[in-house]
Amino acid sequence: GIKLLGGHYPLTVAATARAIKTAAGMGAYTAFHAGTAEHGSNIEGMLEAVELADGNPLHLAHINAYCRGTVRPETEETELALKALLDNPNISCESYLSPLNGTSAEIIDGLPGSMVTRRCLKTGGFTEDEAGMEAALLTGWAQVNYPQGQEMTLLTGEPARDYWLEQKTLVSVSFAVNPVGPRVRLATAKKADGGFIVDAISTDGGGIPRNVLLPAGLALVDLGGLTLQELVAKISYLPAQMLGLTNKGSLAAGWDADITIVDRLRRSAFATIIGGQVCYIDGKILGRGGRIITTAAGADYVRSQGLEPLIVDLADSSVLRKARK
Template sequence: MLKRYKIIFKNGFVVDPVNHRNGRFDIAIVDGQIAAIAPEIDPTLADESFDLSGQYVVPGIIDPHIHASAWLGGQFAHKMLARAGVTTALDMSGPIDSVLDIAQKHGTGLSLASVQYVRPEHTVANSNPGSDEFRQLLTDTLRKGAIGFKLLGGHYPLTPEATARGIEVCYHHGAYVAFHAGTLATGSNIEGFHEAIELAHGYPLHIAHINSYCRGSVRPYRQETEEAISALEAHPNIVSESYLSPFNGTSGECKNGVPLSQVTVTCLERQGFAPTEKGLEDAIVSGWGQVNVESGGEIILAEGESALAYWKAHDTDTTISFRVNLPEPRINLATVKQADGKFVVGSISTDGGGIPRNVIVESGLALVRLGALSMSEFVIKTSHNPAKMLGLDNKGHLGIGADADITVLNLETQKPVMSMANGNMVMFKGFVCGHGTRFITTTEGEAHVRSKGLTPLVIDLNSRPFCKRD
């Protein structure tokens, strides 16, 4: 008999709210796409079939905020994402050259996009770049394969005026622009978030990890959370995501005896440690600061003397995590809806990748089991909405002809069982079996992506709306 399909997934409980499917279906895959969905598909028509009885089958998990560069995330990011059931992700800082190199050497079959970081004395000359400098940076960034850039205000702030210029330049080119809120006038807090909305001047903007501005550093955290919700409802040009891990991630790098990142300074002061290199050393020994350490083919959080030795051996240039995310804002921001039933915060992210907090499935399914989200709502927040944010029409659903991006979930264990990206197996029962990377880029970056040995997934800046809020 002539084989019509590469793979058939049998007997899984399919949840695809875009196509109004919520029940037991078989799914057939060929040429990297969904070829058929029906209550029964003859398994003899495929080269291989998998019985998924008792498992949920959902569109591939899309994480709209991860880190997969040598600067943040490192070489194990792709493996850690694959184990977590992710099929597509947005690296949210770059640097783009490093993201491409790691994707080429350590890819696990995922689709990946990246934005380039804007950092004084690194990608721009100082904290007050003009429009021409931003335009040149954007041109170079797109040619290298990124889809836009990210303003790292909370860590390495620009002037408010320069921040506004950067957002406007991206808008006029149609490029993606993300912002970790904060400028030289504000910090990474609720005031910085309000300022970010003002500086956008109505242009589309992805304000990163809304939960990070609701930690109670300016006003009581409940008040900050309500302010953030109200502001997002009032400004549909702003999209955001929130993550469910209690840990943040920031740079542990110090120079002249002080941390370079303002977020690190804030985290130290929050717990009464001096905002100095010595204060960070004390925080690591005490367990407040946890060093991201390479161990056994992944990144783990370490504390105490061994973590301190690792940090010093790397001349302080490591990632540090602090338990600063309070549970109530995390849950509230992940579940809150507008009056029309749509989510105020469109997506669940991790800010993870190579930072060990890839808990979209683990924590998201905990909300499902609690009844705070339905399984369909989980899919909307972890696949459909982030696909729309990134302008990926062929992802985020399981319609005929869609990319065969699938994540299989066990609700009882709250773990991913299997995942597939672009019709190729990425992970099976915790074993990462995928390879390569499909890199999401533009026509400007296609040639450079190919030169790196990666497969480009080309999107059109002129026809696909970025930062679209649903």
């Protein structure tokens, strides 16, 4: 498959459309962080992406990124995005519940390499250059993703600035740019038939402190925004369907024994079972190694890296099964 990082590193409109069409013709899984040289990572870029898909199946990544109030009021942008999704069933998508995004703090020739980073600096009132990034780090508007032991933490102030410089600016950074209104609306919006307009809820980078699926998701359940069954579908079953993982979603013979036991009071995972093996329990990691989701074409390479391939047939992906009606 392919992911176009247009919001960060835009291509021309023509090149973007050609890439989507070519990938669709090959039966490839195509994801797109909306944005071209014409329109950025905002509601205009999102609506442009829908047009560029031209009826082809497309995973339009993390809808929140286009509903931050940078072009129109955030509530208006959210409703425009939802309407576009309703009108174009060939588009698959997900949203996330964290206020934080994730982007690159790399500076190239005095400017942030990522256009998303530049937009985040502008949103916070900082200049879209190296000096603006340094100022944003010192004030805490920009938060560096910093590895501390086995966890990723967020650094601000002088420690963030110093680490950024030590790494020659090649670090990831987060900004609290996702308003709460769009986060809740996108997670809970439904079609007339009761199905969800936004297919799934994602972490958009669970490797840093943005994986709030359980604490934020269960809070929505407690508030009545989602039922517990709906939350499970949106954070587990439906994402599996998008990836073509057909052997997940049921506790039955012949299905994968992948189970998460959740502590409702703490709103966190108590235990994780993968393939019938307990890999995590009460804060202790017991498993090792991992599996990489791939097609048959990539299986030998995954094995060559010492990992186990989890082979899927993209014909089973709910993303590729979608087409404009």
